[in-house]
Amino acid sequence: MTDTPLLTVENLQTQFETDAGTVRAVDGVSFTVEHGEIVGLVGESGAGKSVAIRSLLRLINAPGRIVGGEVTFDGQTIIGFEDEPDADSEPVQCDEMLTESEMRSQIRGNEIALIFQDPMESLNPVFTIGEQLCEVIQINRGFSETEAREYAIDTLREVGIPQPKERFDDYPHEFSGGMRQRVLIAMALGCQPKLIVADEPTTALDVTVEGQILDLVYDLQEKYDTSFLWVTHDMGIVAEICDRVNVMYLGEVVERAAVDDLFYDPQHPYTKALLNSIPRPDVAMSDLQPLEGTMPEPINPPAGCRFHDRCSDAREVCTRVHPDLKEVSDDGQCAACLKHDVFDAGYEASPVFTRGAASTEGSARE
Numbered sequence: 001m002t003d004t005p006l007l008t009v010e011n012l013q014t015q016f017e018t019d020a021g022t023v024r025a026v027d028g029v030s031f032t033v034e035h036g037e038i039v040g041l042v043g044e045s046g047a048g049k050s051v052a053i054r055s056l057l058r059l060i061n062a063p064g065r066i067v068g069g070e071v072t073f074d075g076q077t078i079i080g081f082e083d084e085p086d087a088d089s090e091p092v093q094c095d096e097m098l099t100e101s102e103m104r105s106q107i108r109g110n111e112i113a114l115i116f117q118d119p120m121e122s123l124n125p126v127f128t129i130g131e132q133l134c135e136v137i138q139i140n141r142g143f144s145e146t147e148a149r150e151y152a153i154d155t156l157r158e159v160g161i162p163q164p165k166e167r168f169d170d171y172p173h174e175f176s177g178g179m180r181q182r183v184l185i186a187m188a189l190g191c192q193p194k195l196i197v198a199d200e201p202t203t204a205l206d207v208t209v210e211g212q213i214l215d216l217v218y219d220l221q222e223k224y225d226t227s228f229l230w231v232t233h234d235m236g237i238v239a240e241i242c243d244r245v246n247v248m249y250l251g252e253v254v255e256r257a258a259v260d261d262l263f264y265d266p267q268h269p270y271t272k273a274l275l276n277s278i279p280r281p282d283v284a285m286s287d288l289q290p291l292e293g294t295m296p297e298p299i300n301p302p303a304g305c306r307f308h309d310r311c312s313d314a315r316e317v318c319t320r321v322h323p324d325l326k327e328v329s330d331d332g333q334c335a336a337c338l339k340h341d342v343f344d345a346g347y348e349a350s351p352v353f354t355r356g357a358a359s360t361e362g363s364a365r366e
């Protein structure tokens, strides 16, 4: 119907003010989710995945603050700032931005459904599963109580809850973790959302149950054409369900690709290292290479490319020049790495970077 993406995130920046300094958790992140697409957001722990998705739903609390960027969803402005504020002044929110009450009534749990790792974050322990599901359905569909009950039972059956009529009156604690996660998917479906945002929803589940949930997601996406934004650090899940993937490192997206391109021809050394560190059917366990080093804290992130200190391809120029995400192939694959010609940063001529040299320079500043 329209070529505009369902969700557009542009240059999103979220920071936390702490005693140790400003944590630049999300530092200029851009990506889109098209209609009917399953998009992955991957990266190591602390990369900024959760902060990014909480930001786009405006679920950031103090000391956190969204300081810049634009998020539009289905023609509505979720986040927007006035152009060019003075360098010193506070960013000013633009007039088009949805109000908090509009976010609550129209967006969250309605047009965009959320599924978190811990289902108890979204389920109320003192109400039955059926009551909670019916409430969502009645609010979003305008069904009568009887209609809602019937619909709720059908939905529970659809997400694979056995004996849904009997389980309807159970409380959340009477369900297993996997069953609770299915209930959340049922609730998400009850809202008929355009987008489901999921933050590592299967991490706490065993592999068999995880597989069932992923199958379910796939079926639902096919059936209802729902879009998904799926946060995970598990490349296996990415391979299984995603159409496109954004790889995050230290608050930035460093690679974006269709899932096949990402696996067969990663264009950022970080993506390559991530892929080499995970078990795969085509690679012997003994050939796996653990990702060396740890990701630095997002307070005073490293200058230049933030990955340079852990990168086997790093040159001296990588310690100085910060690469933004750029298209590096004809089919739209994007990477933020100076080794690609489009950056024209003198990478080839630059001497190989030796680890340790930069840290001396860093400490000299102190």
Ligand SMILES: Nc1ncnc2c1ncn2[C@@H]1O[C@H](COP(=O)(O)OP(=O)(O)OP(=O)(O)O)[C@@H](O)[C@H]1O
Binding pocket: 016, 018, 023, 025, 043, 044, 045, 046, 047, 048, 049, 050, 051, 052, 063, 064, 233, 297, 298
């Ligand atoms: N309330 C907070 N105060 C200070 N720093 C925070 C806060 N919440 C998150 N951060 C920091 O923001 C950065 C990004 O965190 P985030 O939770 O988004 O990572 P993640 O990619 O979701 O990791 P994981 O895979 O472990 O869930 C981290 O350095 C984290 O310490």
Ligand code: NI
Binding pocket: 049, 050, 051, 199
């Ligand atoms: Ni997270």
